[in-house]
Amino acid sequence: MTHSISASQKQKGFTGTQVLLMMLAAVVITAGVSFLVIRTYIFPQPFSPVTLNDKETQKLDKKLQQLGWQSDSGVRRQAGSANDLTPEPYRESDANRQVTLSEKEVNSIIARSPDFAQRVAIDFSDNLASAKILIPIPRDFPIMAGEILRVNAGLDIHLDKNRRPVVALVGVSLMGVPIPNAWLGNMKNVNLVSEFGDRGFWNTFADGVDDIQIHDGELYIKLRK
Template structure:
């Protein structure tokens, strides 16, 4: 008797033809779904939805912006114009130098600009400000002309031991792929304030800020006297 022969009661293990077909079909569906998600998210992303505030949130934001001397063209500004032009003695208070903006408020300010409303979104986490930017590719560009490119970037923002602001580029990614530091001019993790703070904007920014903090969903700034 052949010891390797299958007995009448022995069943062969493995997939049947129908099971193989179902597995192949499931693989094709999953692959197509993942490919569509990647293409829709990174290569051809949808326009961003602008952030809007309710009436109470808008009034609160307008007060903060007026502290910074920002006068827009909204109806709220028009209604308060008469009151703001009423003569009054000049005063300074320490409380007015402290400003807190929520992530929602910052994105609503961006949403007021039609050029950025559907293209830029800001996120705040501990010591990190992140930006999602949708960049239109020019029509005369040889690749993906007229399409939208998704760019993500992060900035590390905090105070150093000398209580001077630190603003450093954490990184930039293109369609979800991190860009090498060499392609960014080796600017990753370089403090822009100390690197370019001997003159111009960064020097004025550092001299005018006494405290700056970024927490989850919130930006806090205290200006110097």
Template sequence: MMPPVIVFGRQQRGFTGMQVMLLLLAAVVLTAVVSFVVIRTYIFPKPLTPVKLNANETRVLDDKLQQLGWQVTPRTPPKNAESAELTPEPYREDPSKRQVTFSEKEVNAMIGRSPDFAKRVAIDFSNSLASAKVLVPIPADFPVMAGEILRVNAGLDIHLDAQRRPVVALVGVSLMGVPIPNAWLGNMKNVNLVSEFGDGGFWTTFADGVEDIQIRDGELYIKLRP
């Protein structure tokens, strides 16, 4: 018979029953917290908070919209408004009026003026990228998650090409945080919508009237052609 082999070293110890129970409890709590965050953020998100401007910010935004040709209904009509509108004056063009910059807050405030989009759409501006967060209600007769709210995120690349023509291209779309494959989007990712759908339609008219457009960090800059 071979003599017994004695191995010297640190004694191996396993987890005790109490440690195993604590680890299982921690795993259950962590899973519940993560599930709650995912459900509240992506599957059942809360309505977005509409952006509101103060009186001075509202006046500045209305001036910018009128500069681009939008008719803005004044909240409080000024005194003698009728006589002021009928005062004869010669026509003149101010080149500086063709340049308008909208802040991210102003754009979201414009969206907030619409009851249909006030709590469902939010816009973010970063360099050459406009991002949108949209809460889409699911129809009541839909077979899955009927009547619930679905969170969708999308990004648009907006800049000028080498010929100084506006480029508006879809960067991507995410559904509940999951990026949608390009094939499911009709292979429209990174396609210039201006050139793709620009045969005399909206995009052509838009491009013809814009001399410069830039998405900067927190703002949208537009310069119109003469």
């Protein structure tokens, strides 16, 4: 009887080989997770700049011209046109005040700047514009000198009941860790337009926007007359 119980207890336990394999598996998993965290948050790789094909570029340049922004590629195309400086009467239309930019188009605009091409990426979801930013740490900084810091931020953008733009900071995270509101000057969920709308950029921005909407992968803007 005693022999039978002893044999049963041995069958329920793990053998030395099984314990060793589980320890090795735990070490491998821990190392893999650590490597992923380090590569993603502590030493992130530069972003891949978004590029457009010729047809997409021409479509984007036309939208930018509606906003008064003449891109280099648009200038080159017009320079080769015989009608570049043909006189024509000035016209305004509601269609020219409405611009819809896709997430891809916005990121391609960012990619045109050498300073931001591999450091900033924008995402659009319902009423939310999110940004991933890679910030280089100065080499004379006492901590992580010369490394890259990953910052995530979100802005809530919509119209209020009075049809005035609302731009509010949803939050900021540093290397995946959310920053406390107190460290952000208690600016989370504060409408920047109403907070600073009596002067400067935000007032001008609000006065010039008739409608603004952000949906999944898309930004829509309608300018006032």
